[in-house]
Amino acid sequence: MNDADPREARLLAAAETLVLRHGYDKTSVAEVARAAGVSKGAFYLAFASKDELIEELVLRESLAFQARWGTEVRAHPRFGTVGAMYEGMLAALEERPLMSRIMRRDAQLLGRYLHRPGNVFERMAAGQPTRGEALAVLQKAGAIRSDVAADVAAHVINIIAFGLVSLPDFVVATGTPPPGEVFAFIGQMMDHMLTPADGPTPSARAAMEQLMQRGEEGLARFLDARAAERRARR
Amino acid sequence: MNDADPREARLLAAAETLVLRHGYDKTSVAEVARAAGVSKGAFYLAFASKDELIEELVLRESLAFQARWGTEVRAHPRFGTVGAMYEGMLAALEERPLMSRIMRRDAQLLGRYLHRPGNVFERMAAGQPTRGEALAVLQKAGAIRSDVAADVAAHVINIIAFGLVSLPDFVVATGTPPPGEVFAFIGQMMDHMLTPADGPTPSARAAMEQLMQRGEEGLARFLDARAAERRARR
DNA sequence: CCTTGACCGTTTTTACCGAATCGGTCAACT
DNA sequence: AGTTGACCGATTCGGTAAAAACGGTCAAGG
Incomplete structure (x- = not known):
């Protein structure tokens, strides 16, 4: 960068x-x-091109979003639970409307770039753990009860995330409860369902920390490699 | 009819x-x-018109969906809980792909009709209780813990419903868990969050039964009035 | 050096045409 | 009485061509 x-x-x-x-x-x-x-x-x-511009835009927004997510999650009182991780994500999303639209692959925003083969989304996703993998790791570390199906939970999380970033454009803006309350509700709901009774153990916290770092480093590495490539091409 | x-x-x-x-x-x-x-x-x-055709289609699908939802919910082992109500809805939706697309106001399906002022969606919604009102009733009857905000819960339910009917078109079809497991997960999650510890009380069951009936009767009344109007116009 | 805007080839937009098709009507027919 | 399909005006379509705008380049100028 x-x-x-x-x-x-x-x-x-x-x-x-x-x-x-x-x-x-x-x-x-x-x-x-x-x-x-x-x-x-x-x-x-x-x-180098218009595509490089939008990619840079997407990547910087992703970086800013992830940073914000990180601080939000690590400062969360229930850090180490899936709910906290999720609440942090939602709070970060709320502050970054661009990221919301990127996440839902908004066609109006991304236009033709979206259909470009080998676009930045595919390349970014390559290095990152999927939601399913992340939850599997968290489960092994004891952050998720062993009797729940991690893949199903991951899918439901995807459903909620997608619904959340998509619904605002769908319903009338009137009468929706404050975002903070909604996020808290969702986070608590996830924890009721997923978090073991003994709460977030130290090993759960460590696994989550590692997972967040892995995501951050993956993105940072991607950005660095890209920046170097750009500099070299000059 | x-x-x-x-x-x-x-x-x-x-x-x-x-x-x-x-x-x-x-x-x-x-x-x-x-x-x-x-x-x-x-x-x-x-x-009388092409619009009347699509409206009849939408209304009959809605009626069939609601009937299916009703039997599904009333046969559910946890009848009286929000989770059961919701699981029933999801199961009914799964069997009625047309309803899923109607619910998410699929532009490809509904085309120009969607933008018609005074379309059947607006008129149908008029008589029906909103999700928020329904949850408020259920809460008063003890089907929902008194310490949760019913309006927030209703909004989250809307988010999940929308995400669920929209996501299948969005993600690749590969690797999504079986619908039944997903529905069960969501239903249990709702119950963990919303249902009081003493389970579904008789009064909760009664309130839910009344609510379902109110919805069914509202739709039936709408359809009857419409049928009468159509007959009269003949 | 670094920066510019005129310029290039391509793509997109606009305008326009007759033909086709649309939703809807109704005199004629069974 | 019940049904039809030719018919209506309006809209859309497919094709064409001119004009505009596009992403990208580079000789010229500061």
Whole structure:
């Protein structure tokens, strides 16, 4: 990541607002350059292509989201439980509407990029543990009761996550309870179902910490490799 | 409802397959008539418009779904708990793919009809209790612990329902656990969270029975009024 | 050096056409 | 009385072509 380049940063900032408002397809390189106060040519000094721009946007948002998730989870009073992990994720999502739309593969936002073969989502997912694997690890560490089916639990978690990031666009905005309460409810519900009676054991906490770190490092490594590749191509 | 008219029934059956396959927009009245073995003119002897056809389809599917839901819930071993109610709903949904798509307001299926002002969804919802109201009633009857926020619970239920009917189209079909296990998991999760320790009391069961009946009667009344109106317009 | 905007080839949008098809009607026929 | 299919105006479709906008490049200028 090259935050030293102020031009790149301004382009990314401009792109974020424009893409968030009009989507990838309806946001032109010229527009982004103009909004950032540089020429179109300069855009191509910072990015190799329009795709590289959106990918950088997605990756930085993912990084910021994951960082936020990490601090949220580690500060959670029930750290070590699936509920805490999940509540942290939801709280982080709530603060990052862009991430919500990325997560649900919003077609309006991502446009044609979504159908690009070998897009950043596929490549990112390659290194990351799936939700099912993560839960299996947590179960082995005692963070999840041994009598529940981890794969089923993972699927239900996916269902809830998807419903949560998708529903707001579906229902009328009126009358939905405060997000914080909803997240707390979901988190507690997960814990009632999944967490053993003896609460989050130290080994559960350690496994969760390791899992979070693995995710963070995986993403960081991906970003570093990418940054190096970009620098080399220059 | 006039099941005595075999022509109407055949038109509806033909429409169901065609609409399910090609959607409302791409299914023409002529096609439906031909598939039902009658002329286009005859179609308009049975239905006042194409909209009336899709509405009848939606309403009958809703009725069949609700009936199925009712038997499923009443036969459930944990009848009287929210989990049982919910598991029954999911099981009924699983058997009625059309209802799933109606519930999520599938644009491909419903096409232009979806954007029609004063469509059947708005009119149907008018008489029915919202999920929030239903849960409030259940809570008062002791089917839900008094220390949970019923409106939050209702919202989370909506989230799960929406995620469940929407996710299958989103994720790859591979690797999802069997529906029955998923439903059971969700139902148990709800019960762990919502149902009081003393289990489903008789009063809870009574309230739930009343609630189900209210829903069934509301829909039946709506259908009857509609059928009468249609007969009168003839 | 670094930056620019005119320029390139391609893709997308717009406009337009007649033909086809749409939902809906109704005089004619069985 | 019950049913039909030709018919209506409106909408959509498929094809075409001109115009606009696109992503990306690079000689020229600062």
